[in-house]
Amino acid sequence: MNELKPGEVISDFTLYDQNLNEVHLHDLKGKKILLAFHPLAWTRGCAKHMQLLEDNFERFQAANALAFGISIDSVHSKKAWARELGIENTLFLADFWPHGQVARMYGMFDEDRGVSQRASIVVGEDMKIRFVKVYETRSLPDIEEIFDALRD
Template sequence: MKVGEKAPDFALKDQNGEEFKLSDFRGKKVLLSFHPLAWTSVCEKQMKALDENYERFEKLNVVPVGISVDSVPTKKAWAEHMGLKKLRILSDFWPHGEVAKLYDLFREDGGFSERANVLVDEEGKVVFFKVYPISELPDLEEVFEAAERDKK
């Protein structure tokens, strides 16, 4: 997956079992924030940072979502544990890691995705794509800068 490419469309269930379909968000930017696994410390910090910055994303016409291979019930329990207020966290559970594979972010050896941020613009094109070391918290300022640069 490269900047400028069309983002593959997908539909996944969020922590409440509601469908999230990427193409339903045309006209808005979408941040796909991939994280390896729920209930891990860096992943928790990553999702809480998205939720805490939700209004800042909204001002830039960005809808942030978290994505991992965990099941919907796991996502629900984790979202409640973290006290998420607005952030939707999506389950790429079955077929296992299918969306992570579409974005070339699935780690076959571990059975989970890379830690990555993918910003998709209003027309469905990738405008920012970065994979982070598994142990590193992604820098949201990079995403905010990319969203600012890509203002339509």
């Protein structure tokens, strides 16, 4: 398990979003990024978590930030789930195969359950980690804490 430390450059990855677009993390240099890990699509708590991101989409834009919901679900599952939730702006990334590779790389994979933990990683425009927090599975991130990290 890797321990992410604020101030370090985040390791790069490439994943697909729910629209089958490739998202290469380090191509986003110049933007702030929230990587919002959640255990599974199609669950009530994760739906609330992703709605929180969607509801704050304009605030993320105003902060020069992109928010990504990441789980071990497939691209097709993420696409159907986004449609079901009415998500139009927030991108969901599929860490499906190799199973949970990005979550594992960041030390966010729950080996006992086979899913990622619920966690927030805030990355600055310089690709340096600003904030990392792992939450209890049933609790939601404090969105104001995330925006504080985006401002720092």
